[in-house]
Amino acid sequence: MISASALSWRYGADPVIDGVDVVARPGRVLGLIGPNGSGKTTLLRLLYGALRSPTGQVTVDGVAVPELSPRETARRIAVVVQESGGETAMTVAEMVLLGRGPHLSTFQRAGAADHEIAAECLERVGAAHLAGRAFAGLSGGERQRVLIARALAQQATHLLLDEPTNHLDIRYQHEILHLVRELGTCSVVVLHDLNLAARYCDDLVLLGGGDVVAAGPAGEVLDPAILEPVYGIGIRRLDLDGTLHLLFDLEARV
Numbered sequence: 001m002i003s004a005s006a007l008s009w010r011y012g013a014d015p016v017i018d019g020v021d022v023v024a025r026p027g028r029v030l031g032l033i034g035p036n037g038s039g040k041t042t043l044l045r046l047l048y049g050a051l052r053s054p055t056g057q058v059t060v061d062g063v064a065v066p067e068l069s070p071r072e073t074a075r076r077i078a079v080v081v082q083e084s085g086g087e088t089a090m091t092v093a094e095m096v097l098l099g100r101g102p103h104l105s106t107f108q109r110a111g112a113a114d115h116e117i118a119a120e121c122l123e124r125v126g127a128a129h130l131a132g133r134a135f136a137g138l139s140g141g142e143r144q145r146v147l148i149a150r151a152l153a154q155q156a157t158h159l160l161l162d163e164p165t166n167h168l169d170i171r172y173q174h175e176i177l178h179l180v181r182e183l184g185t186c187s188v189v190v191l192h193d194l195n196l197a198a199r200y201c202d203d204l205v206l207l208g209g210g211d212v213v214a215a216g217p218a219g220e221v222l223d224p225a226i227l228e229p230v231y232g233i234g235i236r237r238l239d240l241d242g243t244l245h246l247l248f249d250l251e252a253r254v
Contacts, residue, residue, distance in 0.1 A: 099153025
């Protein structure tokens, strides 16, 4: 479980996150949603320790993140971010094998079992055919799948992803989020697409104006009365065969 209380962050004089509480529970997918600039990525970075909040604290399974060594942090938390560069000369297989690093001693080389785990993770994200390709030569969507495979190879108990469906076509958007949901780990996902959030997230945190506007089960947070003032657009909610769908109407903006 990841638990965060009273988190804050500002860029210059402008507060982005101010006194935010978040709980991500074991075996559930928590989605961070909200308009551009609402602090979703900043909050995610605070959760895995890339940023250190001057207030409050973040704990992973009851242990404060600053108390964890880098190796122990990597064994507990796997992260997929958007800004991972593609200028490396590594092949795809080598890139995914990096995920085994936290499980190896300082001078230990990856063994047969590590290569097998890396190959299996590539297969799970539908990218096994890319193993011999240069990572730098991949498309944005292909890179995203490879980076998720690398995170899976860490075999961490918590998975944090910043817009994992970015650059992916519709099929892989659903396949990747379905995979995340089926992993059974404690997962936190930044998403822009509210319909994807409705389908694959158990819980949601809606951010707006630096604060948590709403938090709870996805079906409760995705209420047009809650969403419309935050997004500034008319929203209609449909429940079809047990699946929630949102329709948007710019003419009905609030």
